[in-house]
Amino acid sequence: MSTVDATRLSVFKTYKLYVGGKFPRSESGRVYEVTDSKGAWLAHAPLSSRKDARDAVVSARKAFGGWSGATAYNRGQVLYRIAEMLEGRRGQFVREVAEAEGLPKAKAAAAVDAAIDRWVWYAGWTDKIAQVVGGANPVAGPFFNLSTPEPTGVVTVLAPQDSSFLGLVSVLAPVIATGNTAVVVASERLPLPALSLGEVLATSDLPGGVVNVLSGRTAEIAAPLAAHQDVNGIDLTGADAVLAKELEIAAADSLKRVLRPHATDWRSDPGTRRLTAFLETKTVWHPTGSLGASGSSY
Amino acid sequence: MPTITPAFADVTASDSALRRFLHGLPGVDAVGLEARAGSLGTRSIKTTAKAYAIDLAISMIDLTTLEGADTPGKVRALAAKALRPDPTDRTTPATAAVCVYSDMAETAVAALAGSGVKVASVATAFPAGRASLAVKLADTRDAVAAGADEIDMVIDRGAFLAGHYLKVYEEIRAVKEAAGAARLKVIFETGELSTYDNIRRASWLGMIAGADFIKTSTGKVGVNATPANTLLMLEAVRDFRAQTGVQVGVKPAGGIRTSKDAVKFLVLVNETVGADWLDSHWFRFGASSLLNDLLMQRQKLSTGRYSGPDYVTVD
Numbered sequence A: 001m002s003t004v005d006a007t008r009l010s011v012f013k014t015y016k017l018y019v020g021g022k023f024p025r026s027e028s029g030r031v032y033e034v035t036d037s038k039g040a041w042l043a044h045a046p047l048s049s050r051k052d053a054r055d056a057v058v059s060a061r062k063a064f065g066g067w068s069g070a071t072a073y074n075r076g077q078v079l080y081r082i083a084e085m086l087e088g089r090r091g092q093f094v095r096e097v098a099e100a101e102g103l104p105k106a107k108a109a110a111a112v113d114a115a116i117d118r119w120v121w122y123a124g125w126t127d128k129i130a131q132v133v134g135g136a137n138p139v140a141g142p143f144f145n146l147s148t149p150e151p152t153g154v155v156t157v158l159a160p161q162d163s164s165f166l167g168l169v170s171v172l173a174p175v176i177a178t179g180n181t182a183v184v185v186a187s188e189r190l191p192l193p194a195l196s197l198g199e200v201l202a203t204s205d206l207p208g209g210v211v212n213v214l215s216g217r218t219a220e221i222a223a224p225l226a227a228h229q230d231v232n233g234i235d236l237t238g239a240d241a242v243l244a245k246e247l248e249i250a251a252a253d254s255l256k257r258v259l260r261p262h263a264t265d266w267r268s269d270p271g272t273r274r275l276t277a278f279l280e281t282k283t284v285w286h287p288t289g290s291l292g293a294s295g296s297s298y
Numbered sequence B: 001m002p003t004i005t006p007a008f009a010d011v012t013a014s015d016s017a018l019r020r021f022l023h024g025l026p027g028v029d030a031v032g033l034e035a036r037a038g039s040l041g042t043r044s045i046k047t048t049a050k051a052y053a054i055d056l057a058i059s060m061i062d063l064t065t066l067e068g069a070d071t072p073g074k075v076r077a078l079a080a081k082a083l084r085p086d087p088t089d090r091t092t093p094a095t096a097a098v099c100v101y102s103d104m105a106e107t108a109v110a111a112l113a114g115s116g117v118k119v120a121s122v123a124t125a126f127p128a129g130r131a132s133l134a135v136k137l138a139d140t141r142d143a144v145a146a147g148a149d150e151i152d153m154v155i156d157r158g159a160f161l162a163g164h165y166l167k168v169y170e171e172i173r174a175v176k177e178a179a180g181a182a183r184l185k186v187i188f189e190t191g192e193l194s195t196y197d198n199i200r201r202a203s204w205l206g207m208i209a210g211a212d213f214i215k216t217s218t219g220k221v222g223v224n225a226t227p228a229n230t231l232l233m234l235e236a237v238r239d240f241r242a243q244t245g246v247q248v249g250v251k252p253a254g255g256i257r258t259s260k261d262a263v264k265f266l267v268l269v270n271e272t273v274g275a276d277w278l279d280s281h282w283f284r285f286g287a288s289s290l291l292n293d294l295l296m297q298r299q300k301l302s303t304g305r306y307s308g309p310d311y312v313t314v315d
Helices: A050-069 A073-088 A088-103 A104-126 A129-133 A166-177 A192-202 A220-226 A241-252 A273-277 B014-021 B032-039 B048-059 B072-083 B101-112 B134-147 B158-161 B165-179 B197-208 B227-246 B259-272 B289-303
Strands: A031-035 A042-044 A143-151 A154-158 A180-186 A211-214 A234-236 A258-259 A279-287 B061-064 B095-100 B119-122 B150-154 B183-187 B211-216 B247-249 B285-287
Touching: A042 A192, A050 A088, A050 A211, A050 A220, A050 B158, A073 A088, A073 A104, A073 A166, A073 A192, A088 A104, A088 A241, A088 B095, A104 A166, A129 A143, A129 A273, A129 A279, A129 B183, A154 A166, A154 A220, A166 A180, A166 A192, A166 A220, A166 A273, A180 A220, A192 A211, A211 B048, A220 A234, A220 A241, A234 B165, A234 B197, A258 A273, A273 A279, A273 B048, B014 B072, B014 B165, B014 B289, B032 B227, B032 B247, B032 B259, B048 B061, B048 B259, B048 B289, B061 B072, B061 B158, B061 B289, B072 B095, B072 B101, B101 B119, B134 B150, B150 B165, B158 B165, B165 B183, B211 B227, B227 B247, B247 B285, B247 B289, B259 B289, B285 B289
Parallel strands: A154 A180, A154 A234, A180 A211, A234 A258, B061 B095, B061 B285, B095 B119, B119 B150, B150 B183, B183 B211, B211 B247
Antiparallel strands: A031 A042, A143 A279
16 A cells, blocks of 8 residues: 555445345445444445345345255365455455454454365365265165255355454355355444455356345344245344344244354364254155165165 | 227228228337336335235236146146135235136136136137138137137237238137127237337227237247337227227236236326226236235235245246
């Protein structure tokens, strides 16, 4: 920034939502002020309404068939591609995270690096999770009995409020790695890294609609999403205790899968907990017959 | 009801007289028409007005299945849906009619007997209309004999585009006669008529020949009902009633999939021809997937939460 030409006007970035692979403004036309940790103005972010949430669900539903039907290997490649694209824009994300969270450059850089590594980590999991949580079940009869995990569907993710990028990636990546599509509500106070992530996702071979990013008041957007009949799961990480309870009650009506908020150190090894939170187990029975002279049933 | 208005006896005396009349109709201002249809589409219809519009739109639907793969079971399922579109909410109105091919009309009639939901049957070698008059009339008589209350016929677009208006006119007259007491809807296939002028001419031709309804499209070509061509046809029925006192219905068909679209069409009706046409006797939607979207919107209004396709029937 020190070499800026004094005669040149800087070009401010208009932060927009990321819905269905496009970058719309909020349907309501509203924006809200985003400040850094010391209260200085950074940008105006879209203040999404429930109709933006509705549109995001429509996009996510439309994208679900293709994304859940893609091979696990292909999903892994796409997630890895996201990491590649992030690496190229590392500087921008380090600056945005540092400004938003009030971190020194080195700490922000560590958070961004950890987030990029997390995409790679989850990219590796896409074609391995089925072996870990699925498998052949021994049954008392001449049957193959196989359990395989399948994605839950459209999942609403309330991103953590305090970790604008590492936390966001840590909750989003596991949801889409297993074939779900997501509607993400960015951190209310720190939405800019999430909105910039939309630009990365748009150039990472990720089909439009698989991830939809909304910014605004978490409580306002989350309420219609929790009650929405066409949303199959909700991750309440970004909700405080009172809001989480309300949303869980609203979600119960349509039997959504709910992941309750719990304190997490985003830098630590995430394990498979979040990967398995939005999976359904399908079990199939298939008669084995008796094929070999040796009596083998295979 | 007389099938021809005396005022037009001289117009239909010969091919050249008919051509003179149709080509003498004022030309359509295409830019103005589209701008008018566009601006009426921006009206905001909310809360109680929206609830009224949704119920009205449901009651105006000709729930349609016109596929080669139609089975009696599918037609019966569709009839059940027409009677009770949302089984979880008995206040939902029934649709206006079920629209099927003529060989399925009997099944539909049996399923809907005594319910007030009409059976509409397409006829006259739908959708292409490429058959001899004898075949078209036999098709129509079949449908009527099966008990169809309404006949949806297609005009011979080839003859119309070649300028043989009298041939088209006489064909509509003949089908009208064969249809007897059944109400006749005349499909122009506006997507194949190329120009707005042609749509206006076809509208007048159809009405003079005794159509009870004029209908935009078969739903089988690329361009189906649009706000602009429907507005044009609404203007035609308005002018026709002003001139002759005879009221003719309008049915946009094909491509209307969302509640928002349906409400836009209702605004067009109200602003162009007025409340006289805001009734399933005079205005219909030819649609199948539209109904599910209307039902989801209706559920949203009554429960306050967004509904999803898991909560309406698949047809």
